[in-house]
Amino acid sequence: MQFDRIIKNGTIVTASDTYRADIGITDGRISAIAASLDGADDIVDATGLYVMPGGIDSHVHIDQPSGDGIVMADNFETGTRSAAIGGNTSILAFCMQEKGDSLRHSLDVYHAKADGNCHIDVAFHMIVTDPTPSVLGQELPALVEDGYTSFKVFMTYENLRLRDDEILDTLDAARRTGALVLVHCENEDAIRFLIGQHEEAGEFSAKSHATTRPIAAEREATHRALSLAEIVDTPIVIVHVSNRQAMEEIERARVRGSKVVGETCPQYLMLTADDLDQDELEGAKFVCSPPPRDKESQDACWDGLERGVFDLFSSDHCPFRFNDPEGKLNEKGKKSFRWIPNGIPGVATRLPILFSEGVQKGRIDLNRFVALTSTNHAKLYGMYPQKGTIAIGSDADLALWDPNKNVTITNDILQQGCDYSPYEGLEVKGWPVHTIVRGKTVVKDGEVRGKKGDGKYLPRQKSNLVSNMAG
Ligand code: DUC
Ligand code: ZN
Ligand code: ZN
Numbered sequence: 001m002q003f004d005r006i007i008k009n010g011t012i013v014t015a016s017d018t019y020r021a022d023i024g025i026t027d028g029r030i031s032a033i034a035a036s037l038d039g040a041d042d043i044v045d046a047t048g049l050y051v052m053p054g055g056i057d058s059h060v061h062i063d064q065p066s067g068d069g070i071v072m073a074d075n076f077e078t079g080t081r082s083a084a085i086g087g088n089t090s091i092l093a094f095c096m097q098e099k100g101d102s103l104r105h106s107l108d109v110y111h112a113k114a115d116g117n118c119h120i121d122v123a124f125h126m127i128v129t130d131p132t133p134s135v136l137g138q139e140l141p142a143l144v145e146d147g148y149t150s151f152k153v154f155m156t157y158e159n160l161r162l163r164d165d166e167i168l169d170t171l172d173a174a175r176r177t178g179a180l181v182l183v184h185c186e187n188e189d190a191i192r193f194l195i196g197q198h199e200e201a202g203e204f205s206a207k208s209h210a211t212t213r214p215i216a217a218e219r220e221a222t223h224r225a226l227s228l229a230e231i232v233d234t235p236i237v238i239v240h241v242s243n244r245q246a247m248e249e250i251e252r253a254r255v256r257g258s259k260v261v262g263e264t265c266p267q268y269l270m271l272t273a274d275d276l277d278q279d280e281l282e283g284a285k286f287v288c289s290p291p292p293r294d295k296e297s298q299d300a301c302w303d304g305l306e307r308g309v310f311d312l313f314s315s316d317h318c319p320f321r322f323n324d325p326e327g328k329l330n331e332k333g334k335k336s337f338r339w340i341p342n343g344i345p346g347v348a349t350r351l352p353i354l355f356s357e358g359v360q361k362g363r364i365d366l367n368r369f370v371a372l373t374s375t376n377h378a379k380l381y382g383m384y385p386q387k388g389t390i391a392i393g394s395d396a397d398l399a400l401w402d403p404n405k406n407v408t409i410t411n412d413i414l415q416q417g418c419d420y421s422p423y424e425g426l427e428v429k430g431w432p433v434h435t436i437v438r439g440k441t442v443v444k445d446g447e448v449r450g451k452k453g454d455g456k457y458l459p460r461q462k463s464n465l466v467s468n469m470a471g
Pocket of ligand 1: 061184239240288289290316318342343
Protein backbone atom coordinates (compact mmCIF):
# COMPACT_ATOMS: atom_id res chain seq x y z
CA MET A 1 0.00 0.00 0.00
CA GLN A 2 1.17 3.49 -0.80
CA PHE A 3 0.05 5.05 2.51
CA ASP A 4 -0.45 3.78 6.05
CA ARG A 5 -3.58 5.90 6.38
CA ILE A 6 -5.64 8.36 4.37
CA ILE A 7 -7.88 11.10 5.77
CA LYS A 8 -10.53 11.40 3.09
CA ASN A 9 -13.14 13.98 2.10
CA GLY A 10 -12.35 16.49 4.83
CA THR A 11 -11.85 20.24 4.62
CA ILE A 12 -8.28 21.10 5.53
CA VAL A 13 -7.83 24.25 7.59
CA THR A 14 -4.41 25.76 8.26
CA ALA A 15 -3.40 29.16 9.60
CA SER A 16 -3.54 30.47 6.03
CA ASP A 17 -5.89 28.32 3.92
CA THR A 18 -9.15 26.38 3.88
CA TYR A 19 -9.61 23.82 1.11
CA ARG A 20 -10.98 20.38 0.28
CA ALA A 21 -8.28 17.70 0.01
CA ASP A 22 -7.25 14.25 1.18
CA ILE A 23 -4.20 13.60 3.34
CA GLY A 24 -1.90 10.61 2.96
CA ILE A 25 0.10 9.51 6.01
CA THR A 26 3.27 7.43 5.96
CA ASP A 27 5.40 6.59 9.01
CA GLY A 28 3.58 9.16 11.14
CA ARG A 29 4.12 12.01 8.73
CA ILE A 30 2.05 13.70 6.07
CA SER A 31 3.33 12.31 2.77
CA ALA A 32 0.69 13.57 0.34
CA ILE A 33 -2.05 16.16 0.05
CA ALA A 34 -4.21 15.94 -3.04
CA ALA A 35 -7.75 16.38 -4.30
CA SER A 36 -8.24 12.63 -4.16
CA LEU A 37 -5.96 9.94 -2.77
CA ASP A 38 -6.21 6.15 -2.76
CA GLY A 39 -3.86 3.44 -1.64
CA ALA A 40 -4.34 2.63 2.05
CA ASP A 41 -6.21 -0.05 3.98
CA ASP A 42 -6.92 2.44 6.71
CA ILE A 43 -9.23 5.20 5.49
CA VAL A 44 -10.65 7.80 7.87
CA ASP A 45 -13.81 9.35 6.45
CA ALA A 46 -13.76 13.05 7.28
CA THR A 47 -16.86 14.02 5.32
CA GLY A 48 -18.39 17.13 6.87
CA LEU A 49 -15.41 17.62 9.18
CA TYR A 50 -12.66 20.22 9.38
CA VAL A 51 -9.20 18.68 9.41
CA MET A 52 -6.98 20.98 11.43
CA PRO A 53 -3.47 20.79 12.86
CA GLY A 54 -3.84 19.33 16.35
CA GLY A 55 -3.93 21.91 19.08
CA ILE A 56 -0.66 22.88 20.75
CA ASP A 57 -1.15 24.16 24.27
CA SER A 58 2.05 25.93 25.20
CA HIS A 59 1.04 26.80 28.76
CA VAL A 60 0.25 23.77 30.90
CA HIS A 61 1.19 22.89 34.49
CA ILE A 62 1.27 19.20 35.32
CA ASP A 63 2.48 17.46 38.46
CA GLN A 64 4.16 20.67 39.61
CA PRO A 65 5.28 20.92 43.25
CA SER A 66 2.74 23.27 44.80
CA GLY A 67 3.73 23.70 48.43
CA ASP A 68 2.88 22.16 51.76
CA GLY A 69 0.47 19.26 51.38
CA ILE A 70 -0.94 20.52 48.07
CA VAL A 71 -0.94 18.17 45.11
CA MET A 72 -1.72 19.02 41.51
CA ALA A 73 -4.72 17.14 40.14
CA ASP A 74 -3.08 15.89 36.95
CA ASN A 75 -0.06 13.75 36.33
CA PHE A 76 1.30 13.38 32.81
CA GLU A 77 -0.99 10.49 32.03
CA THR A 78 -4.25 12.20 32.99
CA GLY A 79 -3.17 15.65 31.82
CA THR A 80 -2.20 14.52 28.32
CA ARG A 81 -5.24 12.25 28.09
CA SER A 82 -7.53 15.17 28.83
CA ALA A 83 -5.57 17.35 26.40
CA ALA A 84 -6.20 14.76 23.65
CA ILE A 85 -9.93 14.70 24.48
CA GLY A 86 -9.90 18.44 23.77
CA GLY A 87 -8.20 18.12 20.37
CA ASN A 88 -4.58 18.74 21.38
CA THR A 89 -1.67 16.77 19.98
CA SER A 90 1.20 18.51 21.84
CA ILE A 91 1.59 20.41 25.07
CA LEU A 92 4.40 22.44 26.54
CA ALA A 93 4.47 21.78 30.27
CA PHE A 94 6.45 23.75 32.82
CA CYS A 95 9.38 22.14 34.57
CA MET A 96 9.91 24.01 37.80
CA GLN A 97 13.33 24.48 39.33
CA GLU A 98 13.04 24.22 43.09
CA LYS A 99 15.35 26.65 44.90
CA GLY A 100 18.79 25.13 45.41
CA ASP A 101 18.32 22.55 42.66
CA SER A 102 20.08 22.65 39.32
CA LEU A 103 17.97 23.00 36.19
CA ARG A 104 19.32 19.64 35.04
CA HIS A 105 18.13 17.96 38.22
CA SER A 106 14.68 19.52 37.80
CA LEU A 107 14.55 18.20 34.25
CA ASP A 108 15.56 14.72 35.37
CA VAL A 109 12.68 14.78 37.83
CA TYR A 110 10.19 15.90 35.17
CA HIS A 111 11.40 13.42 32.58
CA ALA A 112 10.93 10.67 35.15
CA LYS A 113 7.35 11.87 35.64
CA ALA A 114 6.57 12.24 31.93
CA ASP A 115 8.57 9.73 29.93
CA GLY A 116 6.47 6.73 28.96
CA ASN A 117 3.32 8.21 30.50
CA CYS A 118 2.03 10.65 27.91
CA HIS A 119 -0.80 10.23 25.41
CA ILE A 120 0.38 13.14 23.23
CA ASP A 121 3.72 14.80 22.56
CA VAL A 122 5.26 16.91 25.30
CA ALA A 123 8.01 19.51 25.57
CA PHE A 124 9.17 21.50 28.57
CA HIS A 125 9.69 25.16 29.40
CA MET A 126 11.87 25.61 32.47
CA ILE A 127 10.73 27.82 35.35
CA VAL A 128 13.82 29.59 36.70
CA THR A 129 13.48 30.35 40.41
CA ASP A 130 17.14 30.37 41.41
CA PRO A 131 19.21 32.20 38.79
CA THR A 132 22.67 31.65 40.25
CA PRO A 133 25.74 32.44 38.12
CA SER A 134 26.22 28.75 37.34
CA VAL A 135 22.54 28.31 36.38
CA LEU A 136 22.65 31.29 34.04
CA GLY A 137 26.23 30.99 32.82
CA GLN A 138 26.57 27.25 32.35
CA GLU A 139 23.32 25.35 32.70
CA LEU A 140 21.04 27.56 30.68
CA PRO A 141 23.24 27.66 27.55
CA ALA A 142 23.75 23.90 27.69
CA LEU A 143 20.01 23.30 28.02
CA VAL A 144 19.25 25.54 25.05
CA GLU A 145 21.65 23.43 22.98
CA ASP A 146 19.78 20.33 24.19
CA GLY A 147 16.41 21.64 22.98
CA TYR A 148 14.99 23.34 26.09
CA THR A 149 14.76 26.75 24.47
CA SER A 150 12.31 28.71 26.63
CA PHE A 151 12.18 29.75 30.29
CA LYS A 152 9.54 31.29 32.52
CA VAL A 153 10.15 33.72 35.34
CA PHE A 154 7.70 34.93 37.98
CA MET A 155 7.34 38.45 39.36
CA THR A 156 4.91 37.20 42.02
CA TYR A 157 4.80 34.47 44.72
CA GLU A 158 7.25 34.88 47.57
CA ASN A 159 9.10 31.63 46.90
CA LEU A 160 9.18 31.89 43.09
CA ARG A 161 9.54 35.56 42.23
CA LEU A 162 12.74 37.05 40.90
CA ARG A 163 13.96 40.53 41.81
CA ASP A 164 14.47 42.98 38.95
CA ASP A 165 18.25 42.44 38.94
CA GLU A 166 17.67 38.69 38.69
CA ILE A 167 15.21 39.16 35.84
CA LEU A 168 17.76 41.33 34.03
CA ASP A 169 20.43 38.66 34.47
CA THR A 170 18.07 35.94 33.25
CA LEU A 171 16.99 38.00 30.22
CA ASP A 172 20.63 38.70 29.45
CA ALA A 173 21.56 35.01 29.65
CA ALA A 174 18.62 34.26 27.35
CA ARG A 175 19.72 36.92 24.88
CA ARG A 176 23.24 35.55 24.73
CA THR A 177 22.13 31.97 24.21
CA GLY A 178 19.07 32.55 22.01
CA ALA A 179 16.46 31.43 24.53
CA LEU A 180 13.01 32.97 24.92
CA VAL A 181 11.75 34.18 28.29
CA LEU A 182 8.09 34.10 29.39
CA VAL A 183 7.10 36.39 32.23
CA HIS A 184 4.30 36.16 34.80
CA CYS A 185 3.58 39.83 35.46
CA GLU A 186 2.08 40.76 38.83
CA ASN A 187 3.65 43.03 41.46
CA GLU A 188 4.26 40.85 44.52
CA ASP A 189 4.86 43.73 46.94
CA ALA A 190 1.57 45.37 46.01
CA ILE A 191 -0.24 42.06 46.43
CA ARG A 192 1.36 41.47 49.86
CA PHE A 193 0.33 44.98 50.91
CA LEU A 194 -3.28 44.37 49.87
CA ILE A 195 -3.42 40.93 51.46
CA GLY A 196 -2.31 42.58 54.73
CA GLN A 197 -5.08 45.16 54.44
CA HIS A 198 -7.72 42.53 53.69
CA GLU A 199 -6.67 40.36 56.60
CA GLU A 200 -6.74 43.32 58.96
CA ALA A 201 -10.27 44.03 57.81
CA GLY A 202 -11.25 40.40 58.44
CA GLU A 203 -11.79 39.62 54.76
CA PHE A 204 -10.80 36.05 54.05
CA SER A 205 -13.20 34.76 51.38
CA ALA A 206 -12.22 33.73 47.84
CA LYS A 207 -13.44 36.98 46.30
CA SER A 208 -10.55 38.74 48.07
CA HIS A 209 -8.20 36.84 45.76
CA ALA A 210 -9.35 39.15 42.97
CA THR A 211 -9.27 42.39 44.95
CA THR A 212 -5.76 41.71 46.27
CA ARG A 213 -4.45 41.18 42.72
CA PRO A 214 -5.87 44.22 40.93
CA ILE A 215 -5.31 45.28 37.33
CA ALA A 216 -2.82 47.92 38.48
CA ALA A 217 -0.57 45.19 39.94
CA GLU A 218 -0.61 43.34 36.62
CA ARG A 219 -0.23 46.50 34.51
CA GLU A 220 2.73 47.77 36.54
CA ALA A 221 4.56 44.46 36.38
CA THR A 222 3.83 44.15 32.66
CA HIS A 223 5.31 47.59 32.08
CA ARG A 224 8.36 46.70 34.18
CA ALA A 225 8.95 43.38 32.44
CA LEU A 226 8.70 45.07 29.04
CA SER A 227 11.10 47.80 30.16
CA LEU A 228 13.62 45.27 31.47
CA ALA A 229 13.45 43.34 28.19
CA GLU A 230 13.92 46.59 26.27
CA ILE A 231 16.98 47.45 28.37
CA VAL A 232 18.49 44.02 27.71
CA ASP A 233 17.27 44.12 24.09
CA THR A 234 15.69 40.70 23.97
CA PRO A 235 12.19 39.49 23.04
CA ILE A 236 9.73 38.32 25.71
CA VAL A 237 6.39 36.62 26.03
CA ILE A 238 3.85 38.19 28.39
CA VAL A 239 1.74 35.24 29.50
CA HIS A 240 -1.88 35.05 30.69
CA VAL A 241 -2.87 38.67 30.06
CA SER A 242 -6.22 39.47 31.65
CA ASN A 243 -7.12 43.06 30.80
CA ARG A 244 -6.85 46.06 28.49
CA GLN A 245 -4.31 48.04 30.49
CA ALA A 246 -1.74 45.25 30.25
CA MET A 247 -2.58 44.92 26.53
CA GLU A 248 -1.88 48.62 26.06
CA GLU A 249 1.55 48.15 27.64
CA ILE A 250 2.29 45.45 25.08
CA GLU A 251 1.13 47.64 22.21
CA ARG A 252 3.17 50.60 23.40
CA ALA A 253 6.29 48.43 23.70
CA ARG A 254 5.75 47.23 20.13
CA VAL A 255 5.50 50.83 18.91
CA ARG A 256 8.87 51.43 20.59
CA GLY A 257 10.27 48.55 18.55
CA SER A 258 10.29 45.74 21.11
CA LYS A 259 9.61 42.16 20.10
CA VAL A 260 6.78 41.09 22.40
CA VAL A 261 4.34 38.23 22.18
CA GLY A 262 1.09 38.35 24.14
CA GLU A 263 -0.88 35.38 25.41
CA THR A 264 -4.39 35.20 26.82
CA CYS A 265 -6.47 32.29 28.10
CA PRO A 266 -10.11 31.10 28.18
CA GLN A 267 -10.65 32.22 31.78
CA TYR A 268 -10.20 35.85 30.74
CA LEU A 269 -12.91 35.49 28.09
CA MET A 270 -15.40 33.41 30.04
CA LEU A 271 -15.07 34.16 33.77
CA THR A 272 -15.23 37.28 35.92
CA ALA A 273 -14.35 38.16 39.51
CA ASP A 274 -18.03 37.54 40.33
CA ASP A 275 -17.36 33.82 39.89
CA LEU A 276 -15.11 34.00 42.95
CA ASP A 277 -17.86 35.68 44.97
CA GLN A 278 -20.00 32.64 45.82
CA ASP A 279 -21.25 30.87 48.91
CA GLU A 280 -20.07 27.54 50.27
CA LEU A 281 -16.45 28.09 49.24
CA GLU A 282 -17.53 27.53 45.62
CA GLY A 283 -15.50 30.60 44.62
CA ALA A 284 -12.29 28.63 45.26
CA LYS A 285 -12.94 26.81 41.98
CA PHE A 286 -12.14 30.01 40.10
CA VAL A 287 -9.01 31.15 41.95
CA CYS A 288 -6.25 31.66 39.41
CA SER A 289 -3.65 34.34 38.81
CA PRO A 290 -4.05 36.86 37.39
CA PRO A 291 -7.68 36.64 38.48
CA PRO A 292 -10.63 36.89 36.09
CA ARG A 293 -11.71 40.56 35.90
CA ASP A 294 -14.97 41.99 34.54
CA LYS A 295 -17.07 42.13 31.38
CA GLU A 296 -15.07 45.07 30.04
CA SER A 297 -11.84 43.09 30.42
CA GLN A 298 -13.42 40.09 28.69
CA ASP A 299 -14.34 42.34 25.75
CA ALA A 300 -10.80 43.72 25.75
CA CYS A 301 -9.30 40.23 25.54
CA TRP A 302 -11.58 39.36 22.63
CA ASP A 303 -10.51 42.57 20.97
CA GLY A 304 -6.86 41.57 21.55
CA LEU A 305 -7.42 38.18 19.92
CA GLU A 306 -9.07 39.82 16.91
CA ARG A 307 -6.52 42.63 16.47
CA GLY A 308 -3.34 40.63 17.02
CA VAL A 309 -2.34 41.98 20.43
CA PHE A 310 -2.36 38.29 21.30
CA ASP A 311 -0.61 35.69 19.18
CA LEU A 312 -1.17 32.85 21.63
CA PHE A 313 -4.30 31.40 23.16
CA SER A 314 -3.29 28.89 25.84
CA SER A 315 -5.09 27.21 28.71
CA ASP A 316 -2.79 27.87 31.69
CA HIS A 317 -4.10 24.48 32.83
CA CYS A 318 -3.11 24.37 36.50
CA PRO A 319 -5.52 21.95 38.14
CA PHE A 320 -6.25 21.43 41.82
CA ARG A 321 -9.08 19.23 43.00
CA PHE A 322 -11.87 21.19 44.69
CA ASN A 323 -13.23 18.95 47.39
CA ASP A 324 -9.91 17.62 48.57
CA PRO A 325 -7.63 18.33 51.54
CA GLU A 326 -4.71 18.36 49.07
CA GLY A 327 -6.51 20.79 46.75
CA LYS A 328 -8.53 23.98 46.85
CA LEU A 329 -10.27 23.16 50.12
CA ASN A 330 -7.20 22.26 52.13
CA GLU A 331 -7.52 23.08 55.85
CA LYS A 332 -5.96 26.53 55.54
CA GLY A 333 -7.62 27.20 52.17
CA LYS A 334 -11.06 26.79 53.76
CA LYS A 335 -10.19 29.62 56.15
CA SER A 336 -8.45 32.16 53.92
CA PHE A 337 -8.16 32.92 50.21
CA ARG A 338 -4.39 33.30 50.53
CA TRP A 339 -4.02 29.54 51.01
CA ILE A 340 -6.23 28.47 48.13
CA PRO A 341 -3.87 27.09 45.49
CA ASN A 342 -3.82 29.30 42.39
CA GLY A 343 -4.87 27.72 39.14
CA ILE A 344 -7.76 26.14 37.29
CA PRO A 345 -8.10 23.23 34.86
CA GLY A 346 -8.66 23.97 31.17
CA VAL A 347 -6.49 21.91 28.83
CA ALA A 348 -9.51 20.03 27.41
CA THR A 349 -11.85 23.01 27.11
CA ARG A 350 -9.52 25.62 25.55
CA LEU A 351 -10.18 24.68 21.92
CA PRO A 352 -13.95 24.03 22.08
CA ILE A 353 -14.47 27.33 23.93
CA LEU A 354 -12.55 29.37 21.36
CA PHE A 355 -14.17 27.51 18.47
CA SER A 356 -17.68 27.99 19.81
CA GLU A 357 -17.39 31.49 21.25
CA GLY A 358 -14.88 32.79 18.71
CA VAL A 359 -15.37 31.10 15.34
CA GLN A 360 -19.06 30.24 15.56
CA LYS A 361 -19.93 33.70 16.84
CA GLY A 362 -17.98 35.38 14.03
CA ARG A 363 -15.29 36.99 16.20
CA ILE A 364 -12.37 35.19 14.52
CA ASP A 365 -12.16 33.07 11.38
CA LEU A 366 -11.10 29.44 11.14
CA ASN A 367 -7.56 30.28 10.02
CA ARG A 368 -7.01 32.64 12.93
CA PHE A 369 -8.34 29.92 15.22
CA VAL A 370 -5.63 27.56 13.95
CA ALA A 371 -2.95 30.24 14.25
CA LEU A 372 -3.92 31.15 17.82
CA THR A 373 -4.21 27.58 19.06
CA SER A 374 -1.53 25.69 17.12
CA THR A 375 0.63 27.29 14.42
CA ASN A 376 1.82 30.32 16.40
CA HIS A 377 2.80 28.10 19.35
CA ALA A 378 4.84 25.86 17.04
CA LYS A 379 6.60 28.79 15.41
CA LEU A 380 7.30 30.70 18.60
CA TYR A 381 8.58 27.72 20.53
CA GLY A 382 10.75 26.10 17.87
CA MET A 383 8.56 23.22 16.70
CA TYR A 384 7.55 24.44 13.24
CA PRO A 385 7.00 22.96 10.64
CA GLN A 386 7.28 19.58 12.36
CA LYS A 387 4.25 20.65 14.38
CA GLY A 388 1.51 23.24 13.94
CA THR A 389 0.60 22.84 10.29
CA ILE A 390 -0.66 20.47 7.64
CA ALA A 391 2.12 20.17 5.06
CA ILE A 392 4.16 17.48 3.37
CA GLY A 393 6.77 16.23 5.84
CA SER A 394 5.03 17.56 8.95
CA ASP A 395 4.03 15.17 11.72
CA ALA A 396 0.51 13.88 11.07
CA ASP A 397 -0.88 15.59 14.18
CA LEU A 398 -4.50 16.26 13.36
CA ALA A 399 -7.75 17.19 15.02
CA LEU A 400 -10.93 16.42 13.10
CA TRP A 401 -13.68 18.85 14.06
CA ASP A 402 -17.42 18.45 13.71
CA PRO A 403 -18.52 22.09 13.53
CA ASN A 404 -22.15 21.17 14.15
CA LYS A 405 -21.75 18.97 17.20
CA ASN A 406 -23.42 20.51 20.24
CA VAL A 407 -21.84 19.55 23.54
CA THR A 408 -22.65 20.54 27.10
CA ILE A 409 -19.38 20.66 28.99
CA THR A 410 -19.39 18.47 32.08
CA ASN A 411 -16.35 17.39 34.02
CA ASP A 412 -16.90 13.69 33.36
CA ILE A 413 -16.39 13.99 29.58
CA LEU A 414 -13.01 15.71 30.04
CA GLN A 415 -11.24 12.68 31.54
CA GLN A 416 -8.96 14.79 33.69
CA GLY A 417 -7.68 14.31 37.22
CA CYS A 418 -9.58 17.33 38.49
CA ASP A 419 -13.00 16.87 40.09
CA TYR A 420 -14.58 19.94 38.47
CA SER A 421 -14.50 22.15 35.42
CA PRO A 422 -14.93 25.91 35.76
CA TYR A 423 -17.06 25.65 32.61
CA GLU A 424 -19.51 23.01 33.89
CA GLY A 425 -22.79 23.38 32.01
CA LEU A 426 -21.41 25.58 29.23
CA GLU A 427 -22.95 24.70 25.87
CA VAL A 428 -20.57 24.75 22.93
CA LYS A 429 -21.12 24.22 19.23
CA GLY A 430 -18.26 22.40 17.53
CA TRP A 431 -16.14 19.62 18.98
CA PRO A 432 -12.90 17.76 18.10
CA VAL A 433 -14.27 14.29 17.38
CA HIS A 434 -11.01 12.60 16.40
CA THR A 435 -7.48 13.35 17.63
CA ILE A 436 -4.54 11.85 15.72
CA VAL A 437 -0.92 12.01 16.90
CA ARG A 438 1.77 11.17 14.34
CA GLY A 439 -0.82 9.29 12.30
CA LYS A 440 -2.26 7.28 15.15
CA THR A 441 -5.72 7.74 16.69
CA VAL A 442 -5.48 8.69 20.34
CA VAL A 443 -9.09 9.80 20.90
CA LYS A 444 -12.19 9.13 18.80
CA ASP A 445 -15.74 10.19 19.65
CA GLY A 446 -14.77 11.00 23.21
CA GLU A 447 -13.14 7.63 23.80
CA VAL A 448 -9.44 7.19 24.48
CA ARG A 449 -8.11 4.80 21.84
CA GLY A 450 -4.39 5.28 22.43
CA LYS A 451 -2.34 4.37 25.44
CA LYS A 452 0.05 6.14 27.72
CA GLY A 453 3.48 6.12 26.13
CA ASP A 454 2.12 7.00 22.68
CA GLY A 455 3.23 10.58 23.32
CA LYS A 456 6.90 11.41 22.98
CA TYR A 457 9.21 14.03 24.41
CA LEU A 458 9.86 16.76 21.89
CA PRO A 459 13.21 18.59 21.79
CA ARG A 460 12.82 22.06 20.29
CA GLN A 461 14.69 24.48 18.06
CA LYS A 462 15.26 28.08 19.09
CA SER A 463 12.27 30.39 18.77
CA ASN A 464 11.64 32.05 15.41
CA LEU A 465 11.64 35.28 17.40
CA VAL A 466 15.17 34.95 18.70
CA SER A 467 16.94 32.84 16.13
CA ASN A 468 17.55 35.87 13.94
CA MET A 469 18.93 37.91 16.80
CA ALA A 470 21.37 35.63 18.60
CA GLY A 471 24.62 35.20 16.71
N1 DUC B 1 0.72 31.24 36.99
C1 DUC B 1 0.54 30.42 36.02
O1 DUC B 1 1.10 30.62 34.96
N2 DUC B 1 -0.24 29.38 36.18
C2 DUC B 1 -0.94 29.11 37.34
C3 DUC B 1 -0.63 29.93 38.47
C4 DUC B 1 0.17 31.10 38.15
O2 DUC B 1 0.33 31.97 38.95
ZN1 ZN C 1 1.92 32.52 35.64
ZN1 ZN D 1 0.62 29.04 34.14
